Amino acid sequence: MKFRLSLVVLSCLLSAITGLVLSRNGAPKSTTARHAKPLIGLSLDTLKEERWQRDRDTFVHRATELGADVQVQSANSDDMRQLADVQDLITKGVDVIVIAPHNGDAMAMAVNLAAEAGIPVIAYDRLIRNCSLDLYMTFDNIRVGEMQGRFLAEALTKMGGGKKRILRIYGAKTDNNAVLFKQGQDRALAPYLRDGQIEVVHEDWADDWKPENGKKITNAGINKAGHSIDGILASNDGTAGGSIQALIEEGLAGKVLVTGQDADLAACQRIVAGTQSMTIYKPLKQLAETAADYAVKMARHHPVIASTGLDNGKTSVPTMQVDVIAVTKNNMRETVVKDGFHSVQDIYGSN
Numbered sequence: 001m002k003f004r005l006s007l008v009v010l011s012c013l014l015s016a017i018t019g020l021v022l023s024r025n026g027a028p029k030s031t032t033a034r035h036a037k038p039l040i041g042l043s044l045d046t047l048k049e050e051r052w053q054r055d056r057d058t059f060v061h062r063a064t065e066l067g068a069d070v071q072v073q074s075a076n077s078d079d080m081r082q083l084a085d086v087q088d089l090i091t092k093g094v095d096v097i098v099i100a101p102h103n104g105d106a107m108a109m110a111v112n113l114a115a116e117a118g119i120p121v122i123a124y125d126r127l128i129r130n131c132s133l134d135l136y137m138t139f140d141n142i143r144v145g146e147m148q149g150r151f152l153a154e155a156l157t158k159m160g161g162g163k164k165r166i167l168r169i170y171g172a173k174t175d176n177n178a179v180l181f182k183q184g185q186d187r188a189l190a191p192y193l194r195d196g197q198i199e200v201v202h203e204d205w206a207d208d209w210k211p212e213n214g215k216k217i218t219n220a221g222i223n224k225a226g227h228s229i230d231g232i233l234a235s236n237d238g239t240a241g242g243s244i245q246a247l248i249e250e251g252l253a254g255k256v257l258v259t260g261q262d263a264d265l266a267a268c269q270r271i272v273a274g275t276q277s278m279t280i281y282k283p284l285k286q287l288a289e290t291a292a293d294y295a296v297k298m299a300r301h302h303p304v305i306a307s308t309g310l311d312n313g314k315t316s317v318p319t320m321q322v323d324v325i326a327v328t329k330n331n332m333r334e335t336v337v338k339d340g341f342h343s344v345q346d347i348y349g350s351n
Contacts, residue, residue: 038299055100099111263335
């Protein structure tokens with residue numbers, strides 16, 4: 001019998017908690033029969049970016065505290081390699097697989113392979129579409145986009161001086177989160193675009209979220225619109241960094257508002273220096289630790305509770321969402337520093 005999860009709606013006695021309970025079907029082998037302790041597979045898209053290194057380290061540390069072992073794989077943004085990584089984890093007989101997919105569509109095959117082997121799968125931060133996924137751990141990504149778009153629109157309109165011109169840099173088309181960020185941004189910008197307060201002069205998707213692609217998009221926008229650009233709505237700190245490099249080369253750094261996301265150290269330093277305007281702080285420690293908690297519980301066949309369900313094209317996936325915070329120069333110390341995400345010394349240096 002397949003080692004999978006089914007949804008059970010919480011009873012009316014628990015109506016104060018809006019959620020779904022995940023429980024085991026069938027009679028799978030016990031964890032102790034397969035391994036001396038739970039074995040969790042962690043398949044990551046990449047470890048090139050600072051944030052994913054943090055996710056890995058926090059997840060592994062928490063799972064180890066809970067008595068589990070973790071097998072980590074990184075696909076270097078290669079779909080075929082990530083599929084091979086998951087197949088390797090299945091062969092090793094892991095109890096649960098946690099996947100941060102490079103491509104949310106391509107990894108549906110990996111989820112199906114795991115299902116055939118009776119291994120539950122958690123999608124981490126990025127949704128895996130069109131498959132019978134067991135659990136989705138993420139941030140409220142539409143809210144991320146809304147906060148980015150609202151910040152930029154409000155900051156620009158407060159400056160006065162007529163219509164403002166912006167560039168938009170989306171993330172990777174293969175990442176469902178990039179679509180959700182755009183959706184939130186669209187929602188926030190809609191009234192300003194409709195009223196003619198803001199004009200989008202150039203927009204494009206940044207393949208694989210690479211900073212150099214953010215730079216290329218910014219260069220293309222400058223070639224099209226000249227130096228009369230007021231803001232850049234960049235969907236993450238990496239592409240923001242690329243766009244700021246282009247602005248530096250044009251003598252525009254610090255004169256154009258630039259958004260971001262992830263609170264990378266370099267981005268926080270740019271915000272303090274005045275070349276980047278804001279970032280979105282995503283409490284990665286909370287997400288990674290909660291994902292590790294759930295993975296270990298699932299490996300031990302214990303029920304877990306998800307706060308909501310999200311349609312992935314095939315089913316309503318039990319979903320846990322963590323809220324996010326907009327960070328500027330004004331609240332840097334009260335957010336990322338206070339949480340220990342970055343130190344004062346790292347962000348501000350010796351000043």
